[in-house]
Amino acid sequence: MTLLAVEGLTKRFGGVLAAKSVSFALDEGEMLAIIGPNGAGKSTTFNMVGGQLRPDGGSVMLAGKDVTGLPSRALCRMGVGRTFQVAQTFLSFSVLGNVQMALLAHHGQTRQLLSDAAVMHRDAALALLDRVGMAAQAGRPIGELAYGDVKRVELAIALAAAPRLLLMDEPTAGMAPSERTALMALVAGIARAERIGVLFTEHDMDAVFAHADRILVLVRGEIIARGSPEEVRADPEVQRVYLGHSGTRAAGRARRPVHG
Amino acid sequence: MEWSFLLVQALSGLASASSLFVIASGLTIVFGVTRIVNFAHGSFYMLGAYLAVTIVPWLLEFDRSPTLFFVGVLASALVVGLLGVAMEMLLLRRIYRVPELFQLLATFGVVLIVQDLVQLAWGPMDIPGPRAPGLRHGVTILDQRFPAYELFLIVVGPAVLALLWLLMHRTRFGVLIRAATQDREMVGALGVNQAMLFTGTLFLGAALAGLGGALQIPRISANAHMDLSVITEAFVVTVIGGMGSVPGAFIAALLIGLLQAFGVLIFPKITLVLVFLLMAAVLVVKPWGLLGRPEAAAGRAVLPEGILDPGRMDWAGKVLAVVALAVMLALPLIDAYAVKVGTEVLIFALAAVSLNFLVGNGGIVSFGHAAYFGLGAYGAGLLVVKAGLPMEPALIAAPIAGGLAAALFGFFVVRLSGIYLAMLTMAFAQIAYAVVFQWVEVTGGDNGLVGVWPSHWAASREVYHYLTAVLTLAAIVFLRRVIHAPFGATLRAARDSAQRADAIGIDVRMHRWLGFTLAGAAAGLAGGLYAFSKGSIDPTLLGIPMSVDFLSMILLGGIQSVLGPVAGAAAFHSLKDFFLPLTDHWRLLLGLSIIAMVLVFPRGLAGAFASLRRRPA
């Protein structure tokens, strides 16, 4: 069933056409990757879907409902969670506190004036941290964590709202290669198990071709190719403008174990 | 009205605008590079004028030539520039690492010190300066006479603008200033000697302020109040233009100069508020001023400056709290005056905690918190004086009045962030100030209203002290509780990352707005209690000095701590009370102690207490 349908999204920054009539759809439990060079408009597209930016044109439908231009907080309540290219967390909070905060927000308890925030949703927060493998670090200030760990916590924060759709802008940027594979496997596992749709961008082609069900290629704000990893890999235009030689090799390498 | 008159009136406006721009350009450059809101800029302006009325007449003794006049003016500006360098090297350089707000407090300490030093050096009388030789006369324009010196001033503004443009685009120093204004981290990354850059910037900024002051001597006498009279207007120009933008300051100065020149024709009575209305309007429509840029987006990995971990109270904290409470309750054993001071400390403690609820917990730096304190006082006072109600309902009305005002202003305030937010709070506070100042029939104008005394049962100092203690402590405990509650955590979360807060479903503006309202209500209660402790209300309760006092209290106490502001209020108020009767130069001593505290306790008293306890035995 179609979870997300994006139709003709367009965004202009002054003279730059950052997204030009971008259209795609995403099913429940599906992992859709957007790839493209820096400045292609990936983050812009994410931000229009995630409610951080208002599109100049086009529409976003979530499970059949028009959510175009709704703010991020409204989308969150409709089941859209996200992580950012530069991780956004609550720096003054502990790791646990970050997830507790997300749970408080999810349960609509942010206006309570008298209860003690530190003891609320502890267990649920620990459980979420456990899922992303961060339970052991629960008590530490988030500012002390390695960047890869911060990204995991950010995933736990996003999951706290029990999303149907996860938007992940470069989830593995700044991580060591081994960490990347582990994180993407974690995301893929959760997505398949809970039938969460995942839209993600990634520069690491190994990660993309290993986990994406389908791929969109965005260049200068326009989708120039789309399809299964095999189709995209084979597309000569994509090879020319983006993947180049090394990307093609990565694509070939990554696909083998899955099919093997 | 004839055209000739409108033309001359426009020229008057341009002359004021030009003078204002010279001053504001220095302020905006300093802010752009150092991010310091430099209250002492007005002091530099005043020093420029005082130096010029000393140097210029001395030079003119040799020869009454225009050249010597301008040599004197430039020399004054240069000397002030050197004073700026001194301030940078002796003071600011030591505190670049402390929270930005602390630097603001330090510059305010400098304001107090300069006020007294100027009076010591030049005496209390206003000192008239000489007119500029060759420019004494009036020039007839159509049928109107216009001062030649003002024609000259009209040219000065654009000339300074052009020179600054050349400096910014043709010299390495200027390029660095622009780079630092746009991205401070980048300058550090480029390996630029930051200390040299900042020293140079302070020289330039102070010299421009000094030039502005020195150029005024043919028009106004050097006087001890000129620092504060110019600083708010310079802030307004800087903010309207966009902080850090020199061309923006130029446009804003033009707008304000002309607005005033023609404003006096149409609304001769509201000149006080006209500029602040303009500033509020600009900020509501263009949140970063006319030519300003949004502040660099959050997402940098820097810890916020406010409360990091509200924490539990440990035993030392508890002991301290109990001792403080016992002292407060035992004050009547000392003497009647100690009770009086104690009552005021409690009231200011509540005001300070409510402000830190915004600043430390919410990252909402309000420069206008006194507005809600003062409106709370007026809410209570008007009920007593005008409606004849007793104290009890009036004290209920006080937080409602403060809260309603905060809800009204906060609706616009929470749309902004950072320094622009701070400036909008100041603009609203000035508008509120102007309203109570001008609405004589209702508020009694600047004379205020008297007769706001407690009910009979609470009339004695002691009973009123205990009443105040109960109410303020209850409110402080409540605010502390809220900081620990989900609502307080939500405000901290929104402060840390508004984007993340939004993405997890938090309506950031709504929560900030509610928080602003709550803090306004608490300040309003404090204001109501203050009114009954004094028996009168007047506009100084809403004034900028009062807001600065509150800021000083929370900074002295430590904005990282939930209860630090209580200690800050006690320390600040006791200091003031100690110095005030001691000598005429209490401002000098107060300023020096503020600076000493900033240097010795850069994280406030609470921070000092914490690190004392953490130090291994």
Next chain:
Amino acid sequence: MTRITLPRRALGAAALATLARPAFAQATPIRIGELNSYSRMAAFAVPYRNAMQLAQDAVNAAGGVMGGRPMELVFRDDGSTPGDAVRVAEELLTRENVAFLAGTFLSNVGLAVADFANQRKRLFLATEPLTDAITMAQGNRYTFRVRPGTYMQTKMLIEAIRGKTAKRWAIVAPNYEYGQSAAANFKRMLGDAIPGAEIVAEQFPALGRVDAGATVGALAQSRPDGIFNVLFGPDLTAFVREGNTRGLFERRTVVSLLTGEPEYLIPLGDETPEGWIVTGYAPDQIDAPPAHKAFIEAYKARFNDTPRLGSLLGYVTVQIIANLLNKANTLETEALVNALAGLATDTIVGGVSMRALDHQGTLGTWVGETTLSRGKGTMKNARYADGANYMFSETEVRAARPPA
């Protein structure tokens, strides 16, 4: 505790008292709390305090008050805000045990202290605040004022222009209570002095921030025959310079409140306009009564400066206080208040009494014309306008003042 502002003489007396306790046991000083804006308004308040010290020393040298007790003024800065002032007043009453309070400069401070005095039932002798409210709408049993208020001084100027031909008048006043009420008083009384006169323009620049060019332009535009000015201090200097250059004052009658006071005239220097009709004080032209001349000489000798209007006020105030203490011969507040109401004192400017009806002193001021002499501003044709002739009428007082 040493107090820096403590008069040297009092310290000496205290030291003596400790040395020779038995002999001076009776002579405990009578302390009076004097609070004023010594820091923010130093130009006024310091010469005022100087003269008070001079007067106090004279009183004590002549044998003190109440049968030989020295009088001791305890000076305090009032912080220039009502909030600070009320706390300082409390400190004076509770810690310094002063018999009563005197002083204040700003009107809002004076009114707040007056109401505080009323609440605490202690005497307050306001010296400088000019607001009419302090003796009228907000007057109370415990508050008296020495100096002629806004209404009285405006009325003195009105008398001075009676019968002039100027019909079109413009007003410029600082935008706060003092300026507004002076303007209102002037408007109200103008028609009586000059039948058919009208107000053609009013300008109310913000206090301390006059935009002189724009203000002068707007006034000139209304083509007045006469101008009533209430600006003072830095605003006045800016206004006068701008007006001089633009010819605003040429062939116009200008009347101006307070401008003749040395506090405001000295900074005008060689820009002092010729022929403005002003209230003020010109110590160099005083030749009677002899006591006044003696005061001026003594002040010059001790402080190496000419006395200001504030000095005169300070000296007269101490004379009134000394007289009050001698007449009442007690420190009990109600008795002091009763004694002060209607009390006539022979001061350096002649007789001054505190009218019982509204607690307003009959101290007057000088009305004359500004003139330039040897590069400095001064007054010519100055005559002493006795305050007794310019008080509010009894009916006005009864209508405005709350019943006691």
